[in-house]
Amino acid sequence: MSEQEIFAKMIEILRPYVKDASLLDGATAATHILDDLKVNSARLVDVIIGCEDAFGITIEDDEADGIRTIGDAVSLILKKAE
Amino acid sequence: MKRRVVVTGIGVAAPNGHGLPAFEKALRDGISGIRFIPELKELNFACQVGGVPQDFDRIRKSYFDFEKLMSMNDNIGYASVTAVDAWRDAGFELPESGDDRVDWDTGAIVGCGIGGMDTIARSVVPMVNEGKVRRLGSRIVEQVMNSGTSARIAGLLALGNQVTSNSSACSTGNEAIIEAVQRIRAGLAKRMLAGGSEGASPYIWAGFDAMRVICRKFNETPGAASRPMSGSAAGFVPGSGGAILVLEDLDTARERGVRIYAEILGGAVNCGGQRMGGSMTAPNPEGVRNCIRMAVRDAGIHPEKIDAINGHLTATYADPVEVGNWSEALGRGPGDFPWIQSTKSMIGHCLGAAGAIECAAVALQLKNGFLHPSLNCEDVHPGIEAYGHRIPRECVEDADLKIFAKAGFGFGDVNSCLIFRKWEENGSHE
Numbered sequence: 001m002s003e004q005e006i007f008a009k010m011i012e013i014l015r016p017y018v019k020d021a022s023l024l025d026g027a028t029a030a031t032h033i034l035d036d037l038k039v040n041s042a043r044l045v046d047v048i049i050g051c052e053d054a055f056g057i058t059i060e061d062d063e064a065d066g067i068r069t070i071g072d073a074v075s076l077i078l079k080k081a082e
Numbered sequence: 083m084k085r086r087v088v089v090t091g092i093g094v095a096a097p098n099g100h101g102l103p104a105f106e107k108a109l110r111d112g113i114s115g116i117r118f119i120p121e122l123k124e125l126n127f128a129c130q131v132g133g134v135p136q137d138f139d140r141i142r143k144s145y146f147d148f149e150k151l152m153s154m155n156d157n158i159g160y161a162s163v164t165a166v167d168a169w170r171d172a173g174f175e176l177p178e179s180g181d182d183r184v185d186w187d188t189g190a191i192v193g194c195g196i197g198g199m200d201t202i203a204r205s206v207v208p209m210v211n212e213g214k215v216r217r218l219g220s221r222i223v224e225q226v227m228n229s230g231t232s233a234r235i236a237g238l239l240a241l242g243n244q245v246t247s248n249s250s251a252c253s254t255g256n257e258a259i260i261e262a263v264q265r266i267r268a269g270l271a272k273r274m275l276a277g278g279s280e281g282a283s284p285y286i287w288a289g290f291d292a293m294r295v296i297c298r299k300f301n302e303t304p305g306a307a308s309r310p311m312s313g314s315a316a317g318f319v320p321g322s323g324g325a326i327l328v329l330e331d332l333d334t335a336r337e338r339g340v341r342i343y344a345e346i347l348g349g350a351v352n353c354g355g356q357r358m359g360g361s362m363t364a365p366n367p368e369g370v371r372n373c374i375r376m377a378v379r380d381a382g383i384h385p386e387k388i389d390a391i392n393g394h395l396t397a398t399y400a401d402p403v404e405v406g407n408w409s410e411a412l413g414r415g416p417g418d419f420p421w422i423q424s425t426k427s428m429i430g431h432c433l434g435a436a437g438a439i440e441c442a443a444v445a446l447q448l449k450n451g452f453l454h455p456s457l458n459c460e461d462v463h464p465g466i467e468a469y470g471h472r473i474p475r476e477c478v479e480d481a482d483l484k485i486f487a488k489a490g491f492g493f494g495d496v497n498s499c500l501i502f503r504k505w506e507e508n509g510s511h512e
Contacts, residue, residue: 043220049216061216
């Protein structure tokens with residue numbers, strides 16, 4: 001799966017947790033999941049589970065803690081999916 | 083002088099109807115919401131019938147977005163939908179997305195009897211046992227915490243007054259309404275959403291089946307299974323659903339110029355102490371009578387003014403005892419006994435939601451001047467035959483119906499009783 005495809009999939013994983021869907025329109029790799037998309041921090045664990053299911057990977061807690069932006073998630077998934 | 087409390091909004095999701103027009107029609111027409119539940123048969127339940135609001139999955143999906151739906155089990159779904167319905171019925175709009183204001187004058191007391199048992203059984207236990215704790219995600223606590231229903235409602239409506247969930251078994255819905263009335267009377271809130279809900283799940287009903295207190299003799303004829311006050315009553319039929327009333331300080335309601343269903347004149351709760359014949363599962367008759375008397379006293383009326391009773395009346399051996407308790411507490415024998423009915427004859431026993439759904443039925447009957455029939459008691463229990471003529475078998479149109487008493491009793495020997503009065507602007511009580 002290409003970086004672009006993973007990014008697109010991440011947007012879909014995040015969509016239910018973003019109250020104002022328009023915030024996703026201009027999202028880039030640098031978009032901060034909590035600060036920019038206003039995702040409730042408690043829901044990050046659901047986003048991680050969504051990634052694990054979508055990409056068939058396991059994300060350790062330490063790795064999850066390092067995800068701040070959409071780009072962080074995409075990079076981690078790319079690495080894990082290799 | 084204490085503040086007066088009126089009902090200005092109602093939301094109801096009952097096994098025989100969601101929404102006020104459907105629920106009222108079902109009440110008037112005596113439509114049973116009891117159905118055969120194939121899953122109960124597959125699981126070897128002795129009781130294979132139950133009351134479940136129909137098509138509710140579709141209904142709640144039409145109310146909430148995917149994000150909210152992921153956090154709603156049955157119990158919270160019933161509470162959330164009926165809270166929204168009640169709020170709109172009372173003339174309010176839902177807060178716009180992005181509106182950051184809080185309604186400090188409005189709170190919620192909405193409880194349940196058993197709660198998120200389905201979530202525990204279907205998600206928590208299997209996943210924990212499989213060592214998959216982290217896969218549970220973030221949505222378990224809010225679905226199994228006892229305050230899950232009121233907490234969800236607070237978020238939907240931006241409530242800023244007291245928000246809590248009570249629990250007193252089958253007395254829960256009534257108790258929530260009484261607590262809310264007292265809060266408004268005390269001037270601590272202008273308005274409260276009050277009621278109860280209960281999910282539909284074999285995991286909730288299993289314990290009752292094991293106790294042999296639910297009906298096992300009418301699996302082939304579900305509509306005949308719930309038989310309060312009948313000589314052939316064979317135990318209660320488990321039910322589910324929810325109802326919420328918007329209760330409001332009379333002055334506030336008048337300022338808004340909103341429609342009023344009924345006034346709540348008074349209420350009382352107590353416990354029989356599990357003595358004098360009372361136990362964990364059976365009421366102390368003296369406790370029941372005291373509760374009724376306290377409610378009547380709190381309402382400031384004479385017992386002879388009561389036109390009708392919506393009883394607890396679940397279709398167990400306790401029904402004749404309950405009728406006797408009403409008679410003694412009110413000082414009214416068969417000759418001048420009020421009408422008496424059981425909404426459970428149509429919807430079963432909705433546990434933590436029972437009192438709330440039945441209070442909704444009472445408020446509707448007072449507002450629109452009718453008495454719904456009590457089903458399946460053609461063969462009145464021999465112990466209360468003398469009262470049989472006071473049980474409506476068909477819908478009775480009665481515009482003069484003024485005062486309704488509503489009671490509920492629950493495991494733990496807890497009791498609750500409410501007195502409702504028809505609202506008449508410029509009526510004699512004005």
